[in-house]
Amino acid sequence: MYRVLKATQLAERVFQMWVFAPHVAHHAKAGQFLIVRVHEAGERIPLTISAIDGDAVRIIFMTVGKTTELLATLRQGDMIRDIAGPLGLPSEVSKYGTCAVIGGGVGIASAPIIARAAKSAGNHVIGIIGARNAGLLILEDEMRACCDELFITTDDGSKGVHGFAADVLKAELEKRTIDCVWIIGPAIMMKVTSGITRPYNVKTFVSLNPIMVDGTGMCGSCRVQVGGTTRFACVDGPEFDAHLVDFDLLMQRQRTYQTEEREALEQYHEHSCSCKGGE
Numbered sequence: 001m002y003r004v005l006k007a008t009q010l011a012e013r014v015f016q017m018w019v020f021a022p023h024v025a026h027h028a029k030a031g032q033f034l035i036v037r038v039h040e041a042g043e044r045i046p047l048t049i050s051a052i053d054g055d056a057v058r059i060i061f062m063t064v065g066k067t068t069e070l071l072a073t074l075r076q077g078d079m080i081r082d083i084a085g086p087l088g089l090p091s092e093v094s095k096y097g098t099c100a101v102i103g104g105g106v107g108i109a110s111a112p113i114i115a116r117a118a119k120s121a122g123n124h125v126i127g128i129i130g131a132r133n134a135g136l137l138i139l140e141d142e143m144r145a146c147c148d149e150l151f152i153t154t155d156d157g158s159k160g161v162h163g164f165a166a167d168v169l170k171a172e173l174e175k176r177t178i179d180c181v182w183i184i185g186p187a188i189m190m191k192v193t194s195g196i197t198r199p200y201n202v203k204t205f206v207s208l209n210p211i212m213v214d215g216t217g218m219c220g221s222c223r224v225q226v227g228g229t230t231r232f233a234c235v236d237g238p239e240f241d242a243h244l245v246d247f248d249l250l251m252q253r254q255r256t257y258q259t260e261e262r263e264a265l266e267q268y269h270e271h272s273c274s275c276k277g278g279e
């Protein structure tokens with residue numbers, strides 16, 4: 001059992017949780033993730049290790065379905081049934097020169113830990129964080145503190161540059177040399193943004209988010225195509241060379257259980273409504 005030390009809401013449908021998990025905290029590195037099971041009969045979901053502080057790890061998640069909604073109901077002192085991790089390979093951090101760390105939407109959750117690692121390795125770090133609107137932007141202060149420069153974009157122009165992270169990246173690539181780029185966000189955003197670095201031949205990593213079940217290479221549910229080869233994102237990734245990833249297949253596979261996920265969420269809502277009605 002893992003105690004929730006602190007739970008706060010960062011933005012609409014986005015929650016931050018610090019959890020006491022020494023075995024994860026003491027071994028985790030940037031780019032790795034953990035698998036959470038909220039209760040005994042619960043589904044296992046992967047979440048990025050967003051920060052580490054002593055014996056505690058931070059997760060940041062958006063409520064998109066049954067399990068994330070359930071997780072969002074937990075408060076300080078509540079218990080999470082299982083946490084497995086750290087899982088996956090750490091980010092390939094070394095001294096590249098100038099690096100850009102780009103987070104889109106809830107993908108910003110992964111950005112500071114990578115930016116900090118890149119900075120510690122001696123890189124000049126450019127942060128670019130983007131969201132649909134100002135209210136959905138998270139971790140701005142944290143990114144400002146760990147990056148040498150920070151750009152903000154919003155789709156509706158309510159803060160920072162009006163547009164996408166890809167637009168800022170393109171403008172910066174036209175002005176100067178960037179040696180390495182990390183992009184973390186929705187699959188479509190990673191596909192479009194990594195398309196910008198391709199003609200410049202810049203080493204570009206993306207953190208893939210296929211459906212995962214065991215997280216240890218046993219079930220095959222997280223398989224992705226990278227450079228024409230099948231890889232398991234949980235053990236071979238989750239970070240891969242962006243220019244080799246088949247994003248269309250990733251997006252297609254992410255939709256595999258849409259009907260079941262919708263039904264599970266409806267049942268969860270019906271159940272929680274009837275529980276409240278009976279109080």
Ligand SMILES: Cc1cc2nc3c(=O)[nH]c(=O)nc-3n(C[C@H](O)[C@H](O)[C@H](O)COP(=O)(O)OP(=O)(O)OC[C@H]3O[C@@H](n4cnc5c(N)ncnc54)[C@H](O)[C@@H]3O)c2cc1C
Nearest residue numbers: 045046047048061062065066067068209210211212254261
């Ligand atoms: C390595 C990795 C790291 C991730 N880190 C974060 C993070 O830091 N913050 C965050 O908000 N989200 C993260 N995700 C996505 C997160 O796992 C899903 O949002 C979550 O599993 C949804 O579960 P649900 O029951 O609430 O929603 P559901 O209704 O079950 O599903 C909603 C959508 O979430 C995705 N999803 C569902 N089940 C899984 C699963 N077992 N594995 C992966 N994706 C699934 C599917 O695309 C699905 O269409 C990460 C995914 C991966 C693979």
Ligand code: FES
Nearest residue numbers: 215217219220234
């Ligand atoms: S999640 Fe099962 S093999 Fe990767």
